[in-house]
Amino acid sequence: MSHVLSHTWALTVSRMRLAMRNRAFLFFSLIMPLAFLFIYAGIFGRGRVQAVPYLLAEVLALTVMGSFWGLSVQLVTFREQGILRRFRVTPVGASAMLASSLVSNYFLTLPTIAIEFFLSRSVFHMAGLGNVLSIFILVTIGTVTFASLGLIVASVTNTMQETQIINQIIWFIFLFISGATIPFPLLPGAVQAVAVFLPATYLVSGLQRAMIDHTTLLDLGMYLASLIGCALIAFIVAAQLFRWEPESKAPRQAKVWAATAVVPFLLLGLWETVNGDLRSHAMKNLQSIREPYSMERIEH
C-alpha cells in the first residue's frame, strides 16, 4: 500500500512537470478559463459588481469541468505512443497511474482557481468571497469527479479520434445545458428536464449557491454525495478497464460498465424532478445579478 502511495506521488510530480512544459495544457487550463472570466464579467456582466459572483461561479465550474477534457486525451496519448507499456514492466500498477492523473490534475487546477478569485476581486471588484469552505470542497470534489469521467472516456475508447469525438459531444452537453454558459432558468423546459441528470448542472448550481448565498456544505450534501459517488464509481470502473497496450481493445461490455458512473446523478435527477429544488435555487441565483435584459427574457 505504501508502495502505491509513493508510486502515485512520484508519478504525480513527474506529470505536473510535463504538463507545465506543455503549451496546449497552459492554453486550455490557464489562458482559456481566464479569457472566459474576462468575457463573462467584462462583457456579459457589463462590469457590474453584483453580477460577478454569479459569473465567477460559472467560470469556476468551466475550469473544474475542463479536467474532463485534458485527462482522457493525455491517457490515450500515453497508451497510443507505447509510454504506458514501459511503465507496465515496472512495479507501477494501474491504480497508481490513474490516481496520479487525478492528483496532478487537481494540483494544476488550484492555481487557476486562485487566479480567477484574485482577478474577480482586483479587476472586477467583487465584494465577498462566498462560502470559501463550500467552494473549496466543491472545486476539489468536482475536479476529481470530472477528471474521473475523463479517465472513463479514455478506457472505453480505442483511438484518439474516438476519444476526441466522445469528448466533444459530452463537453458541449456540459457546456450548454448545465447553466455554465446559458443560465439554467433560461433553458427551455425540456432541456431543463434533461439537465437535472447532469453532474455539471449541480456543480454550477452548487458553486453559485456557495458564492451568492454562502450555502454551507451541509446544505450542499446531496450534490456533494452524488459527485463523490460518481467519482468513486468512475475511478473503479476506469481502473478495471485500464489498458496498457496500444493494440488492446476495450471489451464489448466496457460501455455498459462506464454507464454505471451516471447512476448517482440518475438518482439525484429523479429526486430533483420530484422536488424541483434546483430550479428555484437557479432562479434565485440569477436574480442576484438583476440584469435587466435577462430578467425581461425570463418574464416572457
Next chain:
Amino acid sequence: MVSGATIEVSDLTKRYGDVEALRGVTFSVNEGEVFGLLGPNGAGKTSTVEILEGLRTPDSGRVSVCGLEPQSSGAEFKYIVGAALQATALPDKMRVHEALDLFGSFYPHHRGTPELLKRFGLEEKRSAYYSQLSGGQKQRLALAMALVNDPRVVFLDEPTAGLDPQVRREIYDIIEELKKEKKTILLTTHYIEEAEKLCDRVAIVDHGKVIALGTPRELKERSGAVTRITVRMAKPEANGALGSLEGVTECRTEADDYLLYSTRVPRTIVALVKHLEEKNNELVSLEISAPSLEDIFLDLTGRRLRD
C-alpha cells in the same frame, strides 16, 4: 540441471486471431548467459520476450524467470527483471535525468542516476528532453532504464533495430560490459552480426518455432561446414552444370550471383575455372566466405533473414 536454468520456456503457443505467432517454443537460458533469439520479423521473437516480461499471456505452455511466473508474480518479479522494449517511448518533454530518477523511484533498491548517466554516455544529455535525443541516445537511455533496478535478468528486444552501424557498435560495447557483470541477458535480433558477436548461445526462430539452438560455433559446425563461394560470370550459366562441379553440395542463384556451397573448396575452384574455359565464359568476381549464421538460416529455411 533442469531447474538450474534462470529462464525456462517450454512449449509456448500464442495466437493472434488467425495468426499463429508461437507454435511450441522451447528453450532455457542459464545464469549469466547472453542468449539470442535470432529470426526474421514476425518469427515470434517479440511475442516470446513479451510473455517473459509479463506483458502478454501465452495460450499454452510454461515460462519461468528465476523460478517466478511472470504473469502472476507481481512486484517480486518486477524487481528482478529489466527490459528495453521494442515499441515504446517516453513523454516528449521528459528530461533524461528525470526519466532515470522516476523509474528508479519505483524500486526499493536502485542505481543512482549520475552513475547510469556516466556509464551510458548520457552525461551531456542529462537535461535534454526525450524528444531531442537521437535514435542512438534514446536506445542508450532505454538500456540505462532497463538497468535502473540492477536486475538479475535483462530483456533486450531488438536493441539495435533502426540504428546506423556505428551507433550499433556502441550498443554492442554496452552489452559486452553487461556480460562481464554476469547478468543473464535475453536479446532478440534479426542481425546475424549481433548474434554472432554478443551471444553465448543462439536460438534461431522461424514461423513461431525454434529451428536450431546452440553456440554460434556449434550451429556453424552443424551446418556441415560448407563454405560458400559466390561467383559472378560474364554470361549466365545453367544451375545444374555448376551444381555438379566437384565438391559442390548445392547451388543457388541470387540476383546475378551464383552461390556454390562446397565441402572441398580448392577442387571446386579448379573445376569451376575449367568449366568456364570450356564454355567460353569469363569470371567477373569470386568470393569465398566461411559459413555464417546467415548461411545456417538460409540452409534451414531456404530464405534469407532480411527478406
